[in-house]
Amino acid sequence: MDKFEYFSGIPEVGIVPRAPHAGPLLRHVYEQELGRGGFAGKVTHTYHLYPPNNWLPDETKTLEGAAWAPHWDSPLRDVGGTHHALGTIEPAVTGDVYRGMARLIANPTVAMNVTAPGASMDYFFEHHGATLVFFIHQGSGTLETLLGPIAYRRGDFLIVPKGLTHRFELGAGPHYYWVYESFTGDPEKAEAVTTGQFLTHSRSDYKFPRSLETRNEAGRFEIVSKVSGSYTRRVHPTHPFDVVGWRGTYLPYRFAVEDVRPVVADRSHVPPSGHTVFILPGCYICVFTVRSAEKEGLWVPFFHKNLDYCETLGYHSGQFFSRGGVFTEGMVSVHPVGLPHGPHPTALKALLDGKRPERFEEVGIMADFANPAQISDFALGISRPDYMKTWSGYVSDPRFQHSPTRLGEVQAAAESVADVRDVLRPKGSEGEAGSL
Numbered sequence: 001m002d003k004f005e006y007f008s009g010i011p012e013v014g015i016v017p018r019a020p021h022a023g024p025l026l027r028h029v030y031e032q033e034l035g036r037g038g039f040a041g042k043v044t045h046t047y048h049l050y051p052p053n054n055w056l057p058d059e060t061k062t063l064e065g066a067a068w069a070p071h072w073d074s075p076l077r078d079v080g081g082t083h084h085a086l087g088t089i090e091p092a093v094t095g096d097v098y099r100g101m102a103r104l105i106a107n108p109t110v111a112m113n114v115t116a117p118g119a120s121m122d123y124f125f126e127h128h129g130a131t132l133v134f135f136i137h138q139g140s141g142t143l144e145t146l147l148g149p150i151a152y153r154r155g156d157f158l159i160v161p162k163g164l165t166h167r168f169e170l171g172a173g174p175h176y177y178w179v180y181e182s183f184t185g186d187p188e189k190a191e192a193v194t195t196g197q198f199l200t201h202s203r204s205d206y207k208f209p210r211s212l213e214t215r216n217e218a219g220r221f222e223i224v225s226k227v228s229g230s231y232t233r234r235v236h237p238t239h240p241f242d243v244v245g246w247r248g249t250y251l252p253y254r255f256a257v258e259d260v261r262p263v264v265a266d267r268s269h270v271p272p273s274g275h276t277v278f279i280l281p282g283c284y285i286c287v288f289t290v291r292s293a294e295k296e297g298l299w300v301p302f303f304h305k306n307l308d309y310c311e312t313l314g315y316h317s318g319q320f321f322s323r324g325g326v327f328t329e330g331m332v333s334v335h336p337v338g339l340p341h342g343p344h345p346t347a348l349k350a351l352l353d354g355k356r357p358e359r360f361e362e363v364g365i366m367a368d369f370a371n372p373a374q375i376s377d378f379a380l381g382i383s384r385p386d387y388m389k390t391w392s393g394y395v396s397d398p399r400f401q402h403s404p405t406r407l408g409e410v411q412a413a414a415e416s417v418a419d420v421r422d423v424l425r426p427k428g429s430e431g432e433a434g435s436l
């Protein structure tokens with residue numbers, strides 16, 4: 001045994017040959033390759049007790065998608081120039097993670113869905129068209145995969161690579177997940193050259209399967225696959241988790257939102273991009289988490305028009321102060337490309353009145369979708385009416401209404417604060433601007 005083999009850098013578990021596609025072990029186990037990029041990209045090899053395509057020859061059938069998962073492929077419409085506040089969905093009494101899936105927003109490369117499963121799966125699932133990014137808003141359980149189980153709980157992201165055979169075993173209590181499908185690539189860790197690889201999180205925060213529970217069982221094992229709007233069921237006579245070993249870097253993992261260590265700034269406002277955790281083709285996912293409020297910078301969101309992305313924000317926990325109490329946990333806001341938004345009037349008044357909180361006790365998951373993004377009929381069905389009216393304080397509150405003296409007041413204010421400088425500034429910079 002080469003004692004330095006441990007440092008090869010490619011994880012391996014259980015019984016594997018010395019190298020892929022090589023060695024006498026391959027006459028005793030069956031090798032399967034899960035490969036991206038036409039087998040030139042990320043890859044993992046699994047070694048099976050039985051041939052992976054030992055399906056029963058007469059039992060493969062196409063499922064009627066509208067009956068099997070009625071809302072997953074909900075028709076898409078243009079978002080248009082209206083903001084949406086999506087209410088929560090009812091828990092599925094009998095539906096599982098996938099049969100209860102409902103599409104909310106999608107562009108050509110990414111879709112956002114919601115599911116509130118009420119039952120564990122009595123089948124296995126393979127998404128042949130997308131890598132899945134789950135966010136567990138509520139619930140706990142075990143993601144059982146070909147490569148071993150991953151326990152999860154509220155506040156976790158779960159990444160399920162495209163094509164990986166898996167099922168969800170639900171823990172007790174209610175469940176509520178947001179699910180992002182990435183059709184053309186896997187989520188990549190976001191990091192900037194200026195802040196390095198440990199902000200806003202580290203790769204060491206990713207938790208991969210840690211045990212392999214090989215199942216040598218006979219029976220009828222159903223695997224449902226999905227690609228685009230097509231669902232197919234096949235039946236195998238042996239348990240799909242018959243893997244005795246695996247090697248590779250194309251893996252499922254868990255990432256706890258608790259491990260996001262946000263960038264904060266005392267003297268300025270960190271833009272949403274500073275909170276990005278994952279980058280997908282055509283989408284980025286940000287986490288706004290518990291953090292201290294800016295001391296001398298703008299501590300509410302600036303008014304903005306996002307000119308290339310449709311913004312979604314899932315409200316996970318907290319009071320969401322900047323949204324003026326409009327949202328409760330589990331709701332999702334949809335802010336279309338180009339349409340201005342920002343702090344709600346109550347939040348802006350608190351800023352103007354100097355009522356700065358010490359901390360933001362809130363967690364939100366933002367996923368922004370590159371244009372052209374569309375909204376589903378299902379989402380429109382749970383869209384709360386009158387969300388556009390929640391900014392009405394800007395036209396009804398005298399503080400924000402037209403005043404003939406407004407220009408003069410601003411000019412006077414500008415003059416009075418012209419020489420005000422940050423309290424948090426370098427020593428020795430007390431002189432007037434330009435006198436240093």
Ligand SMILES: [Fe+2]
Pocket residue numbers: 304306311335341
């Ligand atoms: Fe926004």
